[in-house]
Amino acid sequence: MKRFKIISAVIILALIALILAVQYRGKSDVSVNNGSNKELSKYTINFLDVFDTSTDITGFATSKEEFDKEANLIKEKLTYYNNLYDIYNEYDGLSNIKTINDNAGVQPVKVSSDIIDMLEFGKDMYELTDGKVNIAMGSVLKIWHDYREAGLDSPETASVPALFDLQEAAKHCNINDLIIDKDKSTVYLQDANMSLDVGSIAKGYAVQRVLEYCKANGMNNILFSVGGNIAGLGARADGDNFKIAIQNPDLESSNPYIEKVEISDGQCVVSSGDYQRFYEVDGKRYCHIINPDTLFPAEGFAGVSVITDDSAKADALSTALFNMSIEEGQAFVEKLDGVEAMWVYHDGTKEYSKNFKDSVIE
Amino acid sequence: MKKNDFYLIIGILIATAIVVIFSNIITRKDTAGAVAVVTIDGSEYGRFPLDRDVTERIEHSDGAYNVLSIHDGICEITEASCRDQICVHHMSVQYNGQTIVCLPNKLVVTIENSNNDDIDGATH
Amino acid sequence: MKTKRIACLGLFIALAFVLSYVEFLLPLNIGIPGAKVGLANLVVMVALYTLGKKDAALLSFVRVVLVGLTFGNLAMLLYSLAGAILSFLAMLIAKRTKLFSITGVSVLGGVFHNVGQIIVAMLVLETGSLLYYLPFLIVIGTISGVVIGLLSGMITARVGRLFDIK
Numbered sequence A: 001m002k003r004f005k006i007i008s009a010v011i012i013l014a015l016i017a018l019i020l021a022v023q024y025r026g027k028s029d030v031s032v033n034n035g036s037n038k039e040l041s042k043y044t045i046n047f048l049d050v051f052d053t054s055t056d057i058t059g060f061a062t063s064k065e066e067f068d069k070e071a072n073l074i075k076e077k078l079t080y081y082n083n084l085y086d087i088y089n090e091y092d093g094l095s096n097i098k099t100i101n102d103n104a105g106v107q108p109v110k111v112s113s114d115i116i117d118m119l120e121f122g123k124d125m126y127e128l129t130d131g132k133v134n135i136a137m138g139s140v141l142k143i144w145h146d147y148r149e150a151g152l153d154s155p156e157t158a159s160v161p162a163l164f165d166l167q168e169a170a171k172h173c174n175i176n177d178l179i180i181d182k183d184k185s186t187v188y189l190q191d192a193n194m195s196l197d198v199g200s201i202a203k204g205y206a207v208q209r210v211l212e213y214c215k216a217n218g219m220n221n222i223l224f225s226v227g228g229n230i231a232g233l234g235a236r237a238d239g240d241n242f243k244i245a246i247q248n249p250d251l252e253s254s255n256p257y258i259e260k261v262e263i264s265d266g267q268c269v270v271s272s273g274d275y276q277r278f279y280e281v282d283g284k285r286y287c288h289i290i291n292p293d294t295l296f297p298a299e300g301f302a303g304v305s306v307i308t309d310d311s312a313k314a315d316a317l318s319t320a321l322f323n324m325s326i327e328e329g330q331a332f333v334e335k336l337d338g339v340e341a342m343w344v345y346h347d348g349t350k351e352y353s354k355n356f357k358d359s360v361i362e
Numbered sequence B: 001m002k003k004n005d006f007y008l009i010i011g012i013l014i015a016t017a018i019v020v021i022f023s024n025i026i027t028r029k030d031t032a033g034a035v036a037v038v039t040i041d042g043s044e045y046g047r048f049p050l051d052r053d054v055t056e057r058i059e060h061s062d063g064a065y066n067v068l069s070i071h072d073g074i075c076e077i078t079e080a081s082c083r084d085q086i087c088v089h090h091m092s093v094q095y096n097g098q099t100i101v102c103l104p105n106k107l108v109v110t111i112e113n114s115n116n117d118d119i120d121g122a123t124h
Numbered sequence C: 001m002k003t004k005r006i007a008c009l010g011l012f013i014a015l016a017f018v019l020s021y022v023e024f025l026l027p028l029n030i031g032i033p034g035a036k037v038g039l040a041n042l043v044v045m046v047a048l049y050t051l052g053k054k055d056a057a058l059l060s061f062v063r064v065v066l067v068g069l070t071f072g073n074l075a076m077l078l079y080s081l082a083g084a085i086l087s088f089l090a091m092l093i094a095k096r097t098k099l100f101s102i103t104g105v106s107v108l109g110g111v112f113h114n115v116g117q118i119i120v121a122m123l124v125l126e127t128g129s130l131l132y133y134l135p136f137l138i139v140i141g142t143i144s145g146v147v148i149g150l151l152s153g154m155i156t157a158r159v160g161r162l163f164d165i166k
Helices: A001-023 A064-082 A097-102 A115-130 A138-152 A163-170 A202-216 A311-322 A326-335 B003-030 C002-025 C040-050 C054-072 C074-097 C101-127 C129-163
Strands: A041-046 A055-061 A178-183 A184-187 A224-228 A229-233 A242-247 A257-263 A268-273 A278-282 A284-287 A303-308 A341-342 A350-351 B035-040 B042-048 B052-059 B065-071 B074-081 B101-102 B108-114
Touching: A001 B003, A041 A064, A041 B108, A055 A064, A064 A115, A064 A202, A064 A224, A097 A184, A097 A341, A115 A178, A115 A184, A115 A202, A115 A311, A138 A163, A138 A278, A138 A284, A178 C074, A202 A224, A202 A229, A202 A268, A202 A311, A229 A242, A229 A311, A242 A268, A242 A303, A257 A268, A268 A284, A268 A311, A278 A303, A311 A326, A311 A341, A326 A341, A326 B035, B003 C040, B003 C101, B035 B065, B042 B052, B042 B065, B065 C054, B074 B101, B074 B108, C002 C040, C002 C054, C040 C054, C040 C074, C074 C101, C101 C129
Parallel strands: none
Antiparallel strands: A041 A055, A055 A224, A178 A184, A224 A229, A229 A268, A242 A257, A268 A303, A278 A284, A303 A341, A341 A350, B035 B042, B035 B108, B052 B065, B065 B074, B101 B108
């Protein structure tokens, strides 16, 4: 009996060790415990349908189904804003920015308050940035857009627009010709040759609105990444701040990220850079951000990133800073509350606003 | 304690051990290691383990193509028919959740089941 | 003998309550939700072997409800109740078969307590990921079952006669 007991005890201990060892090794590391015994896992979905860019939604949820439900709501909302702020495509039964442009000099267009609010925000940004962000610059941007498209289609014949054409177009970029009638909910472009291009603010504005929608509907722990616009709601499931990598504008570099930052609840990071959308003529890169003063692509930096608590503002500010000199930019950021920026030069050197480094990790 | 008590304990543990070992073998099959999941316009095209070197030419219905290359545990697009070549210039990916996107061809490469690099998102 | 029975039962419930409190004060913190040594099961075991199955069942139920309402929340009460019921049924059947000593019965009780808890937790939280913890809980249930079983064997042998009202 004694021998039996000893052998049994040894077998039991061996089995316990085996179970623990096998099971512990199989533990997945994506699951995290948020403290309330509810298992949250990290999920990400990607889609390419909105704002002509790649969108990632990252969230923490107890199941894939729960996450998909939220992600689909978010996608629906983003698609709604995408269609509303589209300047190239028409949608059945929807008056969008293209409808306004098509009716320039013809008649006021009745539009949704979501368009009115966004355009008013655009006017505010024009004021704030002293014209460095101008949504009424569609005529100039269209020329560059057409040349860029042609240049990408056949790189051998890529060319740069003539300054004269750009200057002619620039005569029709007066933001005051954008007439917003809030009472009648109409928008009218009183210069027949002008058009709106909301590319510098629409994406950020939409992300901010969707973020607020999510918050109002009780969602939490969600990170949006719509192209260069990143905005976070809440924190990671483990309570830590979201950690965001800022892409290295030098795409050939072995170092994919130029900086890593963390953002607290409601903060966002937006990068503007000449690496995002560009074409080349005779080996020279022409990017999609056009300086309203020179009517040519801004060349001072490879990229500018802004951290602030409003995604719409961040989008506009990163464009504005890209169009300013470093001295102007530093002074501009200094003036604003809760806005920090990082400038990256083409040689990879960086400059920071006063408190940007507070957000940098490592 | 009776002999039967020992048999009972050993029995419970053996049953648990068998279930644990089998469930680990089964789940290991699809979590064996990092994979690059390729989707075209939202539908899955294929899954490529990062531990197996491979070069795959992905043909699209309109004659466009992307060449996916996996080597040394990293995944990159080495060639593409798209005009902006952003996917080709894009850095190679290897960590969980990292993506390479080719907008013109509606192609997305996502890394799954890999290590986390502790980054939740990245600006593009 | 009715008065003695009621007095004994009251005493046992108080004891089980105190042991639950001790366990609440010293949680087995190994990062696994629901993992417990199950000190209170000691009292249930002794009751099962001295007072009989009806009183032991009552004791087990009252203890869970009391402890749940005092120290826990509704969810915890639900988990504990499921664990307690499953564990009690397992012990009852094991005892009936007369195959095992008090230790074997206790081991089954410990294992099924944890199994019941995790099943309810999985249903409530609608997640299968908790299944991962089950092997750990079975191992813990087995070990604590042996210890509780040996202890309750000793107690039943020494003081059981005092409570033996049958």
